[in-house]
Amino acid sequence: MIGIEGGRPLRGTVRAAGAKNAALPAVMASLLTTEPVVLENVPHLLDVDAAVALAQAVGKEVTWQDSVILLRGGDELAPEAPAELVQRMRASFLALGPILARTGESRMPLPGGCAIGPRPVDLHLVGLRQLGATFDVRGGMVHAHAPRLRGTTVYLDYPSVGATEQLLLAGALAHGTTTVVNPAREPEVVDLGWLLSAMGAEVTWHEDRVTVWGQRTLGGATHRVIPDRIEAGTYLLAGAITRGEVTVEGARPDHLDALLAKLSEAGARVETNGDRITVGVEGRPEAVNVQTLPYPGFPTDLQPPLIAFLATARGRSTARETVFASRFNYVGALAQMGAQVQVSGDTVLTDGVETLHGAEVEATDIRAGAALILAALAADERTAIRGEMHIARGYADLPAKLRGLGAEVWATG
Ligand code: EPZ
Numbered sequence: 001m002i003g004i005e006g007g008r009p010l011r012g013t014v015r016a017a018g019a020k021n022a023a024l025p026a027v028m029a030s031l032l033t034t035e036p037v038v039l040e041n042v043p044h045l046l047d048v049d050a051a052v053a054l055a056q057a058v059g060k061e062v063t064w065q066d067s068v069i070l071l072r073g074g075d076e077l078a079p080e081a082p083a084e085l086v087q088r089m090r091a092s093f094l095a096l097g098p099i100l101a102r103t104g105e106s107r108m109p110l111p112g113g114c115a116i117g118p119r120p121v122d123l124h125l126v127g128l129r130q131l132g133a134t135f136d137v138r139g140g141m142v143h144a145h146a147p148r149l150r151g152t153t154v155y156l157d158y159p160s161v162g163a164t165e166q167l168l169l170a171g172a173l174a175h176g177t178t179t180v181v182n183p184a185r186e187p188e189v190v191d192l193g194w195l196l197s198a199m200g201a202e203v204t205w206h207e208d209r210v211t212v213w214g215q216r217t218l219g220g221a222t223h224r225v226i227p228d229r230i231e232a233g234t235y236l237l238a239g240a241i242t243r244g245e246v247t248v249e250g251a252r253p254d255h256l257d258a259l260l261a262k263l264s265e266a267g268a269r270v271e272t273n274g275d276r277i278t279v280g281v282e283g284r285p286e287a288v289n290v291q292t293l294p295y296p297g298f299p300t301d302l303q304p305p306l307i308a309f310l311a312t313a314r315g316r317s318t319a320r321e322t323v324f325a326s327r328f329n330y331v332g333a334l335a336q337m338g339a340q341v342q343v344s345g346d347t348v349l350t351d352g353v354e355t356l357h358g359a360e361v362e363a364t365d366i367r368a369g370a371a372l373i374l375a376a377l378a379a380d381e382r383t384a385i386r387g388e389m390h391i392a393r394g395y396a397d398l399p400a401k402l403r404g405l406g407a408e409v410w411a412t413g
Contacts, residue, residue, distance in 0.1 A: 003409070005382050006379035006383060007378070007381075010238050010245075010405040011244045012246065012406060013246075016232040016249070017043040017231055018042050018226070019187070021188040022191040022228075023042045023048050024051050024089075025094055025189075026191070028055075028091075029098070029196060030060060036072040037221055037223070038068060038069070038222040039224075040223065041225045042064070042225055043225075043231075047393045050088050052069065053082075055074075060072065061073040072220070077099050080108065081099070081108040091162070096128070096142065096144060096166065098173075100149070101173035104147055104148075105145050106143075107142065108141070109140050109142070110140050123162075124162060124167075126154075127167045128146075128166065131146070131151065151171055151179075151214050154167055154178065161184040165184075165189055165192055168196060168212050172212055173215065173217075177211050179210070184295065185205070185296075186294070187255045191226045195221060196218075198222075199218040199219055200218045227250055227251050229299070230301045231395060233302045237374055240280075240281045240309050241308060241312065241377060244405075245269075247276055249276045251275055253275075258298040259306070266281075266286050266287070266310070266313060284352070289319075292321050292322055300321060300327060305374055307331075307341065308339075310352065311350045311352060312355065312378060319348050328343045333359075333362060333363075334372070337357055337359045337375050337379055356375050357381055358376070358381030362385070362386045362387045363390045366391065369394075388411065399411045
């Protein structure tokens, strides 16, 4: 449980950690080679622990010192990834392509859905099938076979982050080049491209497609993971919702254009300088409307935290969620804290109130938890947030980082 005594403006500077959603595919990329892969700026998160455990389970030797992970070996990769690891974390499904490309077969469970919708992987499988893989899906298990993957052009019906990453990973060891038309172009996908290029599989981006040049074998590499734009955005919103001023350093302002535009529109003061972003709010912000979109559109992962911020703005704000089928689980808990918030179809709307109140609430996924943390920081009393395991999956050292900004936060077992 995380306890927060709200009502204190947050002020100060916090350092962005490495991006969870770049570190996870990078760990999976290490499965493509037996040479050493060194990943720097890796955040200490439960999801990264799970990805490392999976890499070890299929044959990699891994050492993790501070924020540096060394992955090597894996001459003989096991084709089967442990079911419980894959079910624990959806991104583990990205191990399918690399293991298939290395060994010619791969067995793993279909990832479980989670609190933000069914989360299918059909685009992954359709794409890999076009590279020559065959699948036998029985009882929730995927058995994949491919003598040698052959590069081709794959069109994605939707610019799926995971499917794009899956195809870049598999294409890196396919015969010939693989081109993905209508790819996701989130910074984390581009970061994976940099790592694959450093390993020897050149990845090049064009306006509507991305190409990877497959190799017979790949080398090792040393790669620094990009800063986490979602974590950075969450801390900036913590300063905004508490009417304080927070600076995030070690960030990439160019990865947060959509959020910074919305914060400016709401009347926040936004300054960027190199790798530093500062957001300050005096008085009540104005309502804004947003829709979530694939990058560079407004990121779905910041929709719940943004709505928490707008719950005390002046007027009615709306957020249309176009990426996931349902990402509104946090709305009930926000309402428990006094927010005037409701869901209408694919849109969440909130009529701003003066203040939020403390409550006992439950987080159901990483970003829902972030929204409740923000609301609690602004509330006029004490809030207890259960489900902190979800939060720890996406935010390293959150209580300590918030205390460093002046928040009164405690975590109990
Ligand atoms: C990645 O998930 C991120 N996770 C998510 O962050 C993020 O919200 C999402 O991209 C969108 O930006 C990681 O990178 C580990 P998608 P992913 O494939 O790859 C549908 C967080 O909190 N779809 O782009 O699963 C899917 O159902 C997490 O850090 C298919 O229909 O996202 C969804 O509606 C949450 N078929 C939409 O596409 C498929 O085969 C976007 O999914 C694949 C996806």
